[in-house]
Amino acid sequence: MIRNYGYWLLAILLVLVAIGLIWVELSQKVARSPVEPQSLVTTFKGDPKTSRAFTWHTGDTKGKAVLQVVKGTSEISFEGDEVLVFQGSTTTLEVDKGIFHSVHKVEASGLEPGTTYMYRAGDGSGEGWSEPAAFKTEAQNTGSFTFINVTDSQGIKEQDFDLWGKTLNKAFDIFPEAAFIVHNGDLTEYPEDEEAWRHFFDKARPWVRSYPLMPVTGNHEQVDKNADRFVSHFDLPANGSASSITGTSYSFDYGPVHVVVLNTESKAKDQAQWLRSDLEASDKKWIIAAIHRPAYGGSQDESVLKRWVPVFDEFGVDLVLQGHNHEYSRSYPLKEGKIVESGGTVYATVNTSGPKFNEKKDDQYYHQVHFQNINQMFAGIHIEEDRLTYKAYDVDGKLLDEFILKH
Numbered sequence: 001m002i003r004n005y006g007y008w009l010l011a012i013l014l015v016l017v018a019i020g021l022i023w024v025e026l027s028q029k030v031a032r033s034p035v036e037p038q039s040l041v042t043t044f045k046g047d048p049k050t051s052r053a054f055t056w057h058t059g060d061t062k063g064k065a066v067l068q069v070v071k072g073t074s075e076i077s078f079e080g081d082e083v084l085v086f087q088g089s090t091t092t093l094e095v096d097k098g099i100f101h102s103v104h105k106v107e108a109s110g111l112e113p114g115t116t117y118m119y120r121a122g123d124g125s126g127e128g129w130s131e132p133a134a135f136k137t138e139a140q141n142t143g144s145f146t147f148i149n150v151t152d153s154q155g156i157k158e159q160d161f162d163l164w165g166k167t168l169n170k171a172f173d174i175f176p177e178a179a180f181i182v183h184n185g186d187l188t189e190y191p192e193d194e195e196a197w198r199h200f201f202d203k204a205r206p207w208v209r210s211y212p213l214m215p216v217t218g219n220h221e222q223v224d225k226n227a228d229r230f231v232s233h234f235d236l237p238a239n240g241s242a243s244s245i246t247g248t249s250y251s252f253d254y255g256p257v258h259v260v261v262l263n264t265e266s267k268a269k270d271q272a273q274w275l276r277s278d279l280e281a282s283d284k285k286w287i288i289a290a291i292h293r294p295a296y297g298g299s300q301d302e303s304v305l306k307r308w309v310p311v312f313d314e315f316g317v318d319l320v321l322q323g324h325n326h327e328y329s330r331s332y333p334l335k336e337g338k339i340v341e342s343g344g345t346v347y348a349t350v351n352t353s354g355p356k357f358n359e360k361k362d363d364q365y366y367h368q369v370h371f372q373n374i375n376q377m378f379a380g381i382h383i384e385e386d387r388l389t390y391k392a393y394d395v396d397g398k399l400l401d402e403f404i405l406k407h
Helices: 002-030 158-174 194-203 228-232 268-280 302-315
Strands: 038-043 052-058 066-071 084-087 089-096 099-108 116-122 133-136 144-150 181-183 213-215 250-254 257-261 286-290 319-322 328-331 346-350 367-371 377-384 387-394 399-406
Touching (some): 038 194, 052 116, 346 377, 346 387
Parallel strands (some): 181 213, 286 319
Antiparallel strands (some): 066 084, 377 387, 387 399
16 A cells, blocks of 8 residues: 555656646746847848848837847857947837837848858847857859748748748758748738747748848738738838838849849839839849749739739849749740740749648649649759759658759
């Protein structure tokens, strides 16, 4: 009897220990310090050779936006004269009833091209810093580079964003030299769900803190003409269409490529005028556009077809990256709505990086490749002088499509 009592006591103690460990783990997840940087991400805003932008949230509505940057990666100290200190802007955002976040945005400028830096972001207090992370500026006279394309991570629960994180992990496993990421919209399911945004950034933490994440505005980012949550999480170029919400249309250059990002959710006509002037001003060899609702992808957006495709044709846009359809599709080279042997634009939609898949739509005349594999996907796009190589993989690392464009 005494022996049985001892067994029961030991079992109860083990259960209590297990409960205690679970409680500690949960409390650590929930009880974040109000000054701890959350949802930290880096983007391009100015010249990628000499600048880099950073955005993060905190639960402290009185904190400052401070960024410390130091050259190199070994034996780094954030003390001393070699440390660059940048001050940024802080605004307040209500993320739930009576719950406010501070939104911090800082741009580091005057950096050296082709240089690796370490940084930390915070409010300048002892406990208010992020963990250090590295980034590298674009090299001078960049002739070749690779970037990653994903779309529609669009999750709700933490488990949904596990899929998004695994997709990026595999993408960087296959393309470790990638310079940045283009995401074609629908990052989360509900833009007002701040916990989902936190999961989105947390699951991609090793990548989005070091490699610029350049997002496209989707129909789950701009809802009823409002994109406050989306723009609160990114510090993006302010060079877009004047009538668009700042940060929802923009362009940037990297090496021999001009990338133009458009917002399919509003002001298509105004953006067409801006698109024309933006492309007229570019002297880059390659032009890549990124949109959410597709021009040629199974389903088609009439505003895109009517307003933007003629401009793509006029200026010889090489590649249009699309989202929204949650299936894989890639067009023949197209011009004026017809398949052409050369000089056309290829339209590609790289399925989804999240949990939602749509039934494969009917094949259309413009589809060169079209399938639904019910698996997360990504693409790596490599540009080298007069050659663009596009390779699309699933999250298991299986190559499912590839093509080459030449100038």
